[in-house]
Amino acid sequence: QLQFVESGGGLVQPGGSLRLSCAASGVMLRIWTIAWYRQAPGKQRELVAHIDSGLHTHYTDSVKGRFTISRDNAKSTVFLQMSSLKPEDTAVYYCNIVPYHTDYWGQGTQVTVSS
Numbered sequence: 001q002l003q004f005v006e007s008g009g010g011l012v013q014p015g016g017s018l019r020l021s022c023a024a025s026g027v028m029l030r031i032w033t034i035a036w037y038r039q040a041p042g043k044q045r046e047l048v049a050h051i052d053s054g055l056h057t058h059y060t061d062s063v064k065g066r067f068t069i070s071r072d073n074a075k076s077t078v079f080l081q082m083s084s085l086k087p088e089d090t091a092v093y094y095c096n097i098v099p100y101h102t103d104y105w106g107q108g109t110q111v112t113v114s115s
Helices: none
Strands: 003-007 008-014 018-025 035-041 046-049 058-059 069-073 077-082 091-097 109-113
Touching: 003 077, 003 091, 008 091, 018 035, 018 091, 046 069, 046 077, 058 069
Parallel strands: 008 109
Antiparallel strands: 003 018, 018 077, 035 046, 035 091, 046 058, 069 077, 091 109
């Protein structure tokens, strides 16, 4: 069974940057398509970006050109580099497979974009 531990969140001003990390354990990460999801207060969880085993990436329209997803299979870690952050990026960020599995949600990491 996969387990994910997210880290790297924090409070940042609009226009700032953060790099999130997702450490995976349990199975070989490299075979999975891994996604970053986020859930803002009062909203449904949404898929932000994903990366497959061939390193092909996909982004939701609202983060294209600002966020970059990458992975280091040797370290079983997936990253999300976030730049030009906006207040609407404020959310708890999680990683999971695609499609997500309900048993694999971790605690997430809080990202707050505010001046």
